[in-house]
Amino acid sequence: MKKLFxxxxxxAVVLAGTALVTFTLLWYAPGDPAATIAVxxxxxTVSAEIVDKxxxxxxxxxxxxxxxxxxxxxxxxxxxxxxxxxxTPIWPEMRxxxxxxxxxxxLGMTIGLVISIPLAILAACNQGTWIDRGAIALAxxxxxIPGFWLALLLILVFAVKxxxxxxxxxxxxxxxxxxxxxxxxxxxxxxTRILRSALLEARNAPxxxxxxxxxxxxxxxxxxxxxxxxxxxxxTVVGLELAFLLEGAVMVEVVFARPGIGNFLIQAIxxxxxxxxxxxxxxxxxxxxxxxxxxDISYHLIDPRVGTQDA
Amino acid sequence: xxxxxxxxxxxxxxxxxxxxxxxxxxxxxxxxDIPNRLSAPSEVYPLGSDAMGRCILSxxxxxxxxxxxxxxxxxxxxxxVGSLMGLLAAMGGRKIDWCxxxxxxxxxxxxxxxxxxxxxxxxxxxxxxxILALSVTSWTRYARVARGIGLGLSSRGYVIQAxxxxxxxxxxxxxxxxxxxxSSLVVVWTGMLARAILGISALGFLGFGxxxxxxxxxxxxxxxxxxxxxTPLQMIWPGMAVLLCVLTINITGDVLRDALAKKEIRP
Amino acid sequence: MLNVNNLTVQLGGREIISxxxxxxxxxxxxxxxxxxxxxxxTLVGAILGLLRASSGQISWAGKxxxxxxxxxxxxxxxxxxxxxxxxxxxxxxPLYAGKLPDDPARLERxxxxxxxxxxxxxxxxxxxxxxxxxRAGVLRALIASPPLILFDxxxxxxxxxxxxxxxxxxxxxxxxxxxxxxxxxxDMGYAAAHADSIAVLRSGHIExxxxxxxxxxxxxxxxxxxxxxxxxxxGAIERAVx
Numbered sequence: 001m002k003k004l005f006x007x008x009x010x011x012a013v014v015l016a017g018t019a020l021v022t023f024t025l026l027w028y029a030p031g032d033p034a035a036t037i038a039v040x041x042x043x044x045t046v047s048a049e050i051v052d053k054x055x056x057x058x059x060x061x062x063x064x065x066x067x068x069x070x071x072x073x074x075x076x077x078x079x080x081x082x083x084x085x086x087x088t089p090i091w092p093e094m095r096x097x098x099x100x101x102x103x104x105x106x107l108g109m110t111i112g113l114v115i116s117i118p119l120a121i122l123a124a125c126n127q128g129t130w131i132d133r134g135a136i137a138l139a140x141x142x143x144x145i146p147g148f149w150l151a152l153l154l155i156l157v158f159a160v161k162x163x164x165x166x167x168x169x170x171x172x173x174x175x176x177x178x179x180x181x182x183x184x185x186x187x188x189x190x191x192t193r194i195l196r197s198a199l200l201e202a203r204n205a206p207x208x209x210x211x212x213x214x215x216x217x218x219x220x221x222x223x224x225x226x227x228x229x230x231x232x233x234x235x236t237v238v239g240l241e242l243a244f245l246l247e248g249a250v251m252v253e254v255v256f257a258r259p260g261i262g263n264f265l266i267q268a269i270x271x272x273x274x275x276x277x278x279x280x281x282x283x284x285x286x287x288x289x290x291x292x293x294x295x296d297i298s299y300h301l302i303d304p305r306v307g308t309q310d311a
Numbered sequence: 312x313x314x315x316x317x318x319x320x321x322x323x324x325x326x327x328x329x330x331x332x333x334x335x336x337x338x339x340x341x342x343x344d345i346p347n348r349l350s351a352p353s354e355v356y357p358l359g360s361d362a363m364g365r366c367i368l369s370x371x372x373x374x375x376x377x378x379x380x381x382x383x384x385x386x387x388x389x390x391x392v393g394s395l396m397g398l399l400a401a402m403g404g405r406k407i408d409w410c411x412x413x414x415x416x417x418x419x420x421x422x423x424x425x426x427x428x429x430x431x432x433x434x435x436x437x438x439x440x441x442i443l444a445l446s447v448t449s450w451t452r453y454a455r456v457a458r459g460i461g462l463g464l465s466s467r468g469y470v471i472q473a474x475x476x477x478x479x480x481x482x483x484x485x486x487x488x489x490x491x492x493x494s495s496l497v498v499v500w501t502g503m504l505a506r507a508i509l510g511i512s513a514l515g516f517l518g519f520g521x522x523x524x525x526x527x528x529x530x531x532x533x534x535x536x537x538x539x540x541x542t543p544l545q546m547i548w549p550g551m552a553v554l555l556c557v558l559t560i561n562i563t564g565d566v567l568r569d570a571l572a573k574k575e576i577r578p
Numbered sequence: 579m580l581n582v583n584n585l586t587v588q589l590g591g592r593e594i595i596s597x598x599x600x601x602x603x604x605x606x607x608x609x610x611x612x613x614x615x616x617x618x619x620t621l622v623g624a625i626l627g628l629l630r631a632s633s634g635q636i637s638w639a640g641k642x643x644x645x646x647x648x649x650x651x652x653x654x655x656x657x658x659x660x661x662x663x664x665x666x667x668x669x670x671x672p673l674y675a676g677k678l679p680d681d682p683a684r685l686e687r688x689x690x691x692x693x694x695x696x697x698x699x700x701x702x703x704x705x706x707x708x709x710x711x712x713r714a715g716v717l718r719a720l721i722a723s724p725p726l727i728l729f730d731x732x733x734x735x736x737x738x739x740x741x742x743x744x745x746x747x748x749x750x751x752x753x754x755x756x757x758x759x760x761x762x763x764x765d766m767g768y769a770a771a772h773a774d775s776i777a778v779l780r781s782g783h784i785e786x787x788x789x790x791x792x793x794x795x796x797x798x799x800x801x802x803x804x805x806x807x808x809x810x811x812x813g814a815i816e817r818a819v820x
Contacts, residue, residue: 010413017417029433140565144557146509148516149532149550156543247424254517255536265425266517269432281429285420468657469668475626476722477645478675490662 011293018285023068026274034060037084080279085271090279101260105245111184120195142189151182151255168257179256183248239295321559329379338366340373340526370526377527382507389449390500397457415451423448431519449503456499494571501564505557512553528553579603585634587624594620596782607759609773616779618762622728646676649719653731655711659703665714666699672722691751709740729761766809778802
């Protein structure tokens with residue numbers, strides 16, 4: 001119970017910290033934030049009175065902490081505020097683009113798992129052989145390819161040369177294949193390495209020699225005993241890949257000109273629409289903290305001894 | 312250390328290109344030559360020219376200074392800040408440890424690229440905000456590794472002895488923590504160097520990186536992207552450059568880690 | 579004189595040591611006997627200031643013990659030395675830390691007393707035998723002349739012959755140097771041969787405190803009697819007395 005409390009306390013502190021960091025960055029952005037909003041909303045010829053009005057309206061006149069409270073207050077009750085450019089509420093628009101990114105992220109994760117799990121098992125069961133080395137080489141190559149360049153290469157081969165798949169846009173399932181593949185190959189590269197080490201570590205766990213002496217076959221061992229031990233790292237890995245998926249979504253959506261949360265962020269930055277930027281950044285961090293909270297709780301449920309000291 | 316020799320040669324080669332690349336370049340990387348734009352490889356332009364007729368090979372060689380040099384700088388800043396924070400967490404007692412670890416949690420909650428894009432986008436382009444954008448999340452990895460190893464060392468007999476006789480915290484860190492930490496931190500450093508190269512090129516590709524006309528590999532890819540139909544080769548070279556650098560550095564890191572692991576097993 | 583008064587130590591919410599009082603005079607040796615888990619190492623940690631006492635006082639000559647005034651000889655001889663540094667560097671560390679001048683004459687005298695070949699000090703910890711390492715450990719504890727030295731199972735890592743020899747060297751040096759010694763051990767033979775007084779520790783409190791002479795003649799507590807019987811049946815006392 002005490003540990004569970006510690007897990008929640010930690011998550012709460014980290015959430016508060018991410019909110020503070022997000023706000024601080026945009027507070028200290030160069031230029032007068034009120035003027036930035038005014039210019040974004042109207043044009044560069046706004047009068048000083050309008051800028052002052054916006055300053056008071058956005059709570060920017062009383063210094064850092066009041067402005068922070070003014071910003072975080074509505075967010076705590078689920079209101080992400082309005083775009084400083086269009087003045088429309090941010091959340092409905094964000095919900096739409098998140099719904100567009102979700103299938104992409106899920107396809108990427110699925111492709112990543114489908115490639116990496118067999119590859120990692122194959123490598124771990126043949127440790128030191130050419131199969132193992134080949135798998136590692138593939139994973140190293142995958143980890144070293146810039147994601148956006150891989151996307152361009154896939155476009156070049158499958159869209160330009162072979163004309164099998166559309167290069168850009170959205171709409172049909174076919175539009176999803178190349179972006180999903182780009183993400184999936186990246187996920188597979190990092191997962192293969194992590195899974196392989198996790199499997200090798202589990203194979204060297206102390207209970208295994210007893211089974212070997214009892215003559216349990218290699219493949220039975222692989223399936224029945226290694227797999228549960230690998231569960232904890234896998235859980236962690238899904239949490240780790242989350243960051244990769246979010247970064248990947250930004251890259252892939254830009255390259256394939258897909259609307260989604262990544263493109264939404266880039267466009268918001270280019271328009272200097274700070275409330276939107278803050279909303280995306282904060283939501284990303286919250287998602288990350290929540291996923292890690294869930295992981296910590298499941299660790300705790302799987303094995304209450306695993307805990308809070310080491311991390 | 313014999314197995315390290317080929318790796319050593321490659322590293323020297325990479326550093327050599329970073330430092331001496333501009334001297335090897337056949338042309339001025341910013342010289343515009345519109346009549347010969349998007350030309351195929353020729354004697355004048357060994358790898359062809361880009362949309363403004365600039366020599367791609369020269370741009371690649373000059374670009375190394377940005378792509379590799381900046382990555383080197385950024386990962387070293389992370390190394391210094393991160394290992395100091397990690398040491399402080401390991402040596403400063405439970406409360407300081409808890410606080411520092413929560414700070415790393417906070418920074419880790421922002422995906423590197425998202426954080427970098429936002430920082431550059433908000434603070435504006437320029438080398439300073441680029442450096443800040445790339446180091447702001449990377450130090451946490453060093454901090455976690457340094458702290459993990461450091462906590463293990465804190466219960467070692469010789470560290471306890473050093474504390475008992477009243478050796479200063481600085482001396483304890485210098486003599487009893489740093490020598491053990493260094494090898495692991497160098498391995499992390501190679502990994503972060505590779506990530507930084509990828510990060511710089513990604514920022515460049517998104518238009519948030521080194522500002523044109525300065526040649527940088529990611530920005531070159533951004534330029535090349537529009538001409539994917541007519542001159543696909545133009546897009547291959549900068550990508551290959553990034554890939555080869557990252558691959559080399561990662562392999563160096565792996566070999567280094569294995570060599571150090573072997574050394575540690577020996578008493 | 580070391581005075582421990584009503585010391586209680588809690589670790590992770592559990593009381594490891596409850597209200598212990600003891601004292602050791604300069605030049606004297608107190609042996610703390612007990613099974614593993616009795617709280618011996620916790621007691622040592624608390625006296626050295628590595629663990630915080632929940633209540634009670636620890637003092638030397640009426641004042642709290644400063645860093646550098648109490649030294650420790652550890653159970654695992656090699657672990658007391660940084661594996662990357664030559665022994666000499668570690669042995670002299672108390673001098674660097676206490677900003678004391680290097681005293682080659684003292685080092686030489688102590689080396690002689692501990693039968694250490696000074697050249698051995700230029701080796702790395704894993705290049706010397708465990709017995710040599712433990713003597714270097716004693717040397718390290720003695721070098722800055724601390725008035726109090728704690729020995730945490732100092733002989734248990736050594737073989738029987740080396741044990742006896744090392745114990746004798748320590749005892750002789752104590753007579754010359756006059757430090758107070760607190761020896762935590764479960765080795766009855768060692769305690770019988772070298773201790774002036776005995777404290778029997780059992781699950782965090784002191785079961786019995788007596789002079790060595792009285793304890794080994796007739797222990798007052800049942801637990802002390804049991805410990806002694808177990809040791810006698812192993813022949814430890816005979817070995818030590820012969």
